[in-house]
Amino acid sequence: MKFLHSADWHIGRTLNGYSLLDEQKHAFKKMLQIAIDQQVDAVVIAGDIYDRAIPSTNAVTTLDSMLQEINLKHSLPIYAISGNHDGAKRLNFANEWMEKSDFHLTTLLDEAFSPVKTSEVQIFMLPFFDPMDARVYYQEQGLDADQVKNIHTITDAMNLVLPDMEKLFDPNKKHVLISHFAVSPSADQEIELTSETTSKVGGLATLTAQQFEKFDYVMLGHIHTRNASPAENVRYAGSPVKFNVKEAKMANQGKGVDIVEVTSDKIERTFFEIQPKTDLVVLEETWDTLLDPTFYKTQPIDQAWFAITVKDFDRSKHINVRAKLQEIYGTVVELDYENVKRDDSPDVAQQNLSELSPDNIVDQFFKTITGNDLTQDQKELVDGIFVDLRKED
Ligand SMILES: [Mn+2]
Numbered sequence: 049m050k051f052l053h054s055a056d057w058h059i060g061r062t063l064n065g066y067s068l069l070d071e072q073k074h075a076f077k078k079m080l081q082i083a084i085d086q087q088v089d090a091v092v093i094a095g096d097i098y099d100r101a102i103p104s105t106n107a108v109t110t111l112d113s114m115l116q117e118i119n120l121k122h123s124l125p126i127y128a129i130s131g132n133h134d135g136a137k138r139l140n141f142a143n144e145w146m147e148k149s150d151f152h153l154t155t156l157l158d159e160a161f162s163p164v165k166t167s168e169v170q171i172f173m174l175p176f177f178d179p180m181d182a183r184v185y186y187q188e189q190g191l192d193a194d195q196v197k198n199i200h201t202i203t204d205a206m207n208l209v210l211p212d213m214e215k216l217f218d219p220n221k222k223h224v225l226i227s228h229f230a231v232s233p234s235a236d237q238e239i240e241l242t243s244e245t246t247s248k249v250g251g252l253a254t255l256t257a258q259q260f261e262k263f264d265y266v267m268l269g270h271i272h273t274r275n276a277s278p279a280e281n282v283r284y285a286g287s288p289v290k291f292n293v294k295e296a297k298m299a300n301q302g303k304g305v306d307i308v309e310v311t312s313d314k315i316e317r318t319f320f321e322i323q324p325k326t327d328l329v330v331l332e333e334t335w336d337t338l339l340d341p342t343f344y345k346t347q348p349i350d351q352a353w354f355a356i357t358v359k360d361f362d363r364s365k366h367i368n369v370r371a372k373l374q375e376i377y378g379t380v381v382e383l384d385y386e387n388v389k390r391d392d393s394p395d396v397a398q399q400n401l402s403e404l405s406p407d408n409i410v411d412q413f414f415k416t417i418t419g420n421d422l423t424q425d426q427k428e429l430v431d432g433i434f435v436d437l438r439k440e441d
Contacts, residue, residue, distance in 0.1 A: 049089045049090070049167075049168050049169045049309070049310050049311070050086065050088045050089050050090075050307065050308070050309045050310075051088060051089065051090050051091075051092050051127075051224075051267070051306075051307070051308045051309075052079070052083045052086070052088045052090070052091045052092060052305055052306075052307055052308075052310075053094065053267040053283065053285045053305060053306040053307075053308050054090045054091065054092060054093055054094070054285050054288060054305045055092075055093065055095060055096065055228070055267070055268065055269030055270070055284065055285040055286070055287070056095070056096040056129075056131070056269050056272050056285075056286070056287035056288075057072065057076075057093060057095075057096065057097050057098075057286065057287070057288065058072075058096050058097075058098070058099040058109025058133065058291065059072055059097065059098050059099060059103065059107045059110055059111045059114075060098055060099045060100065060103045060104050060106065060110075061099040061289075062099075063291065063292060063328075063353075063381050064066065064381050064382050064413050064425075064426065064429070065428070065429050066339055066353070066379070066381050066422065066423030066425075068289060068291070069106065069107070069110060070325070070326070071289050071324060071325055071326060072110070072288070072289055073110065073114075074324070074325035075288040075289050075303070075322050075324075076114050076288070078288075078322045078323070079305055079322065080117060080118060080122070081287060081375065082227065082307070082320045083118070083122075084122060084303060085122060086307045086320075087354035087395075088124065088307065089124075089125065089166070089241075090124065090125040090126070090127055091118050091124050091125070091126050091127070092127045092128070092267050093126065093127070093128040093129070093269075094125075094129060094131075094226050094228055094267050094268055094269030094270075094285060095128075095129050095130055095131025095132070095133075095134065095175065095176055095227075095228030095269035095270060096131030096132065096133040096134060096228065096269055096270070097111065097128060097130065097131070097134055097139070098111065098133060098134050098135075098139075098387055099133055100133060100135075101133070101134060101135030101138060102135060104136070107370070112332060113432065115151070116159070119149055119150070119151050120149070123152070124414065125150035125152070126150070126151045126152065126153075127152045127164070127171060127173060127226055128151075128152070128153045128154075128226055129153070129154045129155065129173050129174065129175040129176070129226055129227065129269075130154075130155040130175045130176060130228070131175070131176045131228040131270060131345070132176045132228065132270070134155070134176075135157070136155040136156055136175060136176070136177075137156075139153065139155045140153075140155040140156060152164055152171075154173035154174075155175050156173050156175065156177075156181075157177045157181050157182060157185045158177070158185050158188075159173075159175075159386075160172065160173060160175065160213070161208070161212060161213065161216065162175045163213075163216060165218065165221070166311055167225050168221060168222060168311055169216050169221055169222045170216075170217065170221045170222070170223050170224070170311050170347055171224050171226065172213050172216075172223065172224065172225045172226070172263070173215070173225075173226045173227075174209065174225060174226065174227040174228075175227075175228060176227075176228040176229065177205070178202070179200060179201060179202055179204060179205050180229055181205075182199050182204075182205035182208065182209065183196050183197075183199050186199065186208060187375050191208075197236075202255060203254070203259075204228065206255055206259055207259075209261065210259055210262070213225070213360075214262050216260070222264045222310050222311075222312065222315075223262070223263050223265075223353070224261065224264060224265050224266075224267070224310060225263045225265075225266045225267070226264065226266075226267045226268075227266065227267075227268055227269075227421060228268065228269040228270045229255050229268065229270055230255065230270055230271060231255045231256065231260070231266075231268060231278045231282060232253070232254045232255070232256055232257070232258055232278055233256070233257055233278040233279060234256050234257070234258065240420070241280055250437055253325075256278070256352075257278035257279035257282045260279075260282050262314070263281075263282075264281065264308055264310065265281045265283075265308060266281065266282040266283065266308075267283060267308070268283060268284045268285075269283065269284070269285065270284070271284045271286070272284075272286050272287040272291060272295055273286050273295070273298055273301065274286035274301065274304075274306075274319070275298070275301050276341075280308070280316065283306060283308075283317065285296060285304075285306050286301075286303060286304070286391065288303055288304065288305065288322050289302060289303060289324065290303060290324065290327075290328045292382060293328070293355045293382055294327040295328075295331055296329070296330050296355065301433065302319075302321040302322075303320055303321070303322055303324070304320050304321040304322040305319075305320055305322065306318065306319055307319075307320060307356050310394055314315070326351070326352060326353055327348065327351075327352040327353070328352065328353045328354075328355060328381070329347065329348060329352045329353070329354050329355070330354075330355045330356075330357075331354060331355070331356045331357070332356075332357040332386070333356075333357075333358070333359060333360060334358070334359045334360055334361075335358050335359075335360075335362075335366065337360060338373065338376075339372070340357065340377070344376050344377065347377065348360075349376060349377050349378055350378040350439050352378070352379075353378075353379045353380075353381045354373070354377045354378070354379065354380045354381065354382075354385075355380075355381055355382035355384075356373055356377070356380055356382070356383055356384070357384040357385065357386050358383070358384070358385050358386070359386045359387060360386070360387045361385045361386070361387065361388050362383075362388075363388055363419060366419075367419060368420075369383065369418070369419060369420070370383050370418070370420055381416065385417070385418070388417070398406050407427070407431055408429050410422075410430050411427070411430070414426075
């Protein structure tokens, strides 16, 4: 059986207020073409399908048409799970209908114990969940109350969940798992996360590749860098699109998807790179270099998005920095400074912070550092973050 392993689509994601939807549509087209050319039997989406639990209507319609293209137009089965960015319960909709069309969507822990069987493979789908979900599940299963109480970390939970899956193994088939967690090569080896949402990596809170060794192959989502794959058969596909500067800096390893062929006697994996339509280029240079035509003429100006760090910057000497850079480079999605020589602009700290609203503080801080006001998009982004934070309280 041949899979296309993708993950972390994050449909609806923005980069500093810039929509990535066009880039995501472009990557999707390439991905679909790879699936068709390679004649895969299934497309896997290993979590973080959407960027947020309540996606924008634009994100919903975009994803809807993507899934239709795969599953209805090209009759390719889909195996998808929810990630930590998705709203598991909200995504848990219409799956019984969808299964009739070979679209398997698993979003809740209690659905993870019904593997899909094909002629050669048993496919287990384990969506992102937290230790509390495992407590609830095992309480419902009638597990001893003390044992339930002892589920503190995701490792504790997984030490129950994985053996329960293994009990369902059909010895005549290969066992493939689709999941969405941070998994490191071993307990003492930490992985560098580019996924921004996990706070604890390393130590006790981290899952290790060893825990998954009974599976023949594990297709993971969560970490956006495929080089973070913890073992030969425990793999991250990475995100199909560069989502931020950190990921752009690791671009040498490429974004794309894996084609994984699992048969009774072998497992083969091939990586297919997806070239961006509009690349995200990171520049870290001095102001003089950035404005030097011999430098910028070597750059893909007006064809890429730029994330620029101005080194050794003397703020008092320059105004309209962003505007000047945009005039030369086109879209500057991120502007940063290193070793800033500060002028005497008013210090937010001198004001009575308690009198300012949180978004006001951000606004003033931004102005102090960059000399620019927040754009409307940026203001909305900041507002959104504070709204989300209040919800989490
Ligand atoms: Mn993700």
